[in-house]
Amino acid sequence: MPEPTTITAAAGFIRTGDLTPVELLDQCVARIERYEDRVHAWAYLDLEGAREQAERLTAELKTGQNRGPLHGVPVGIKDIIDVFDMPTGCGSKGWANSYARRDATCVERLRQSGAIILGKTVTTAYASFDPPVTRNPWNLDRTPGGSSSGSAAAVACGMCLGALASQTGGSITRPASYCGVYSIKPTYRRVSVDGVLPLAPSLDHVGAMANCVRDLAILLQPLARTNDDPKDSPPVPYHYESELSNEMYHDRRRRLSLLPGFPATAVPEMNTAIATLRKRTDSSLPERTETNRWEWNELPLPPSFSDVPRFQHLIMAVEAAAYHGERMRRHPDDYPPNVRRLIEMGLSTPAPQYVRAKQLMEHYREESEPAFVDNWRTFLTPAATGPAPSAETTGSPAFNSPWSYTGLPTVSLPVAWTADGLPLAVQLTGERWCEDDLLAVAAMLEADIGFERRPLPL
Template sequence: MGQAPNTLSAVEAARRIEAGTLTVEQLAEACLARIAEREPEVGAFAHIDPEAVRVAARASRADGPLRGLPVAVKDLIDTADLPAEYGSPIWAGNRPTEDAAVVTRTKAAGGLILGKTVTTEFAWRTPGKTRNPHNLAHTPGGSSSGSAAAVADCMAPLAFGTQTAGSVIRPAAYCGVVGFKPTFGTHDRRGVKLLAEYLDTVGCFARSVEDIAFFDYALRGETMPPLDGFDGAPPRLGIHVPFADRIDDDAAAALERVRIAAQTARASVVALVDWTAYEAMDEVHATVMTAGAARALAWEYDNAYDQLSEFYRETLTAGRAIDDAAYYDAQGKADKFRNEAAARLDGLDAILTVPASGEAPEGIGFTGDPMFNRIWTLLRWPCVTIPAGRGSHGLPVGVQIVTGYGEDARALAVASWLEKAMKAVE
């Protein structure tokens, strides 16, 4: 019996569709069957219309780089033919009049919109129904909860997320998939419900680095960069973990496994001298995010206060107390820090760090701490997380690769190299 189409990599599925050995309808039907089987337990989707997916699959010309591949869309991103409720009762039943720019791009590249995935309330804190597909008693992470879970459970080969603190990288790590937060501003945010304009970044999920690069660069309208770079030489990596005292043995062990695999494959790996400036910028991120949220969600606060969670009532009240001068001052500090931090990358291809404190926490009321993501998001640098084995409770753990502003192709190349290095020592 051949491999089920929904379990194929995105790249392999696209190849088979192009070769005529797989149809868009067959792939869509396999994804829908998996959703029908697992959705009652995992709860990855906020909205899905199977018949509309089938109609779109039949009508697909299987052209463009995405070849009709199903793509799940975080319900923070507008779709004209499906509701966009942003994880909030305030927007229940909301039907946008047009697609978000990234959805338009997806369709133009030949992608098939599969459905809308669960997001936490306005992409911050209050979670939805989604559970970790590896253990339903644990969180999938947030805020891109449904997207990470759907890709991990082979409901979709590709999915969109957004990140304002750690909302792509952390759930990808918890669910054992690849997550990519590109350089800030890479993808047009028109039609994405803003949370903090200075930080919000559209990212994506897949089950391999090659699939991530394939999807991301199809959206850019650019040729996928080579993933075997470095002119034949292994990468130069610097290990640094801000807030290192807050990670557990599982995260530390994953980082050590990857270090050993990298050095076995002849990479240069050095431990960076601790730099407390990273930790100091955590407060700056908090100011920018809180003030930004108060401005982005001003209408909801003024017109639907009673329908906001207690967290948002308190947070938006605090954010409104941050005046414009303080808000812009915090942004200025972040801009200055970005220039200073760039020097930390001299002589390195990437920083190797952790994406989370360890395995996904038990329970679905808390999506985990974005402490190990916030500073990189504030820097607006590209970040990739890749699976790095299992922790003490059998749940996935990962590592995170970070490169400088605009160095997205390098981040993906390092991640791909590490992915292969780890397989070589398994």
């Protein structure tokens, strides 16, 4: 029996009848039994409910009904996102038994596409900065990142083939980087946050993690807003996955811009990984062919861009305080130190500072559009400052928070290993609403890198 590790492979086996949703679920459950007692990726598991879903979806296939590539695929849901009749604990003791009465919009759309909801993945407290119980599958002494800690670890272990995550600062990209999986943070408002615990509504994004770029496209398709959604989100492309096979624009898209003025610094290992990547793909090298030749340039950023991380953090603090301030006053023990400091900062921030930060955010979101010129449509930066640090932290979001602030879409993908066996990843940033182009670039880069997947050391 095949044992696929990607949604793409699983969908193919299910389509041909070589694998059923029940058999695929059994494989994921076996990995949960193997890894979960050490990794702690799950806040809540509903294996009985998942089996009922798998049996129903298997029966549908026998009648000729296939809902698409997510039909029968087990997925995890970050525990700030409502799933009907499951608790939405949000990493909090006080909300641990708060059961949702309906699915969040993003979960409802996954169900309609045939995905099997396995359960809720661990989040840091209120999707903020305090370390989670989850451990990094590549080294249990290292952090999996935050706040989408369990989603990244579960996908890395194959406990599920995809997972929903959220990002306000760097909570999708950074955990995916540390755990060696792929991620997409769509354009701000591309995916509905209905039914998702807010941290900072001006910055909150819902995205996904999986084990290859094509899987990200498959997950994004049902999540993305449709034509009858609010006008600030343009029509969704007919099919994100089909764009990955569209050769029409590939020559134009094989261009990457580095950002030497980015307001963050990576460790030497990360800089070496990017230099090696550039050397392997640079069009100036004679061994490059027409099909894997990349052009690189460096794009200067305005000096004022260095203020973006500070403004992003200020907005996050004030809006977190607006939502959590009163509850923290009544239940102070339910707020660990890092999120408490964030809320206290928000409570003490003068209103004019917040208004100014919001005005600058709108300015940067408009200013970012002209940066994509002359067919240079994709920025490349580190996905994190380096490999996963120790478990006492969730790592730095310095390379991620500016894209949460500007609302531009990002895709991260692993590109190298450190000497001690930890993954390193890069982050691609594209034009607003152009996830189809960004995914196409990411898929081409993924193919040309040929990242070597390794078995978990657990």
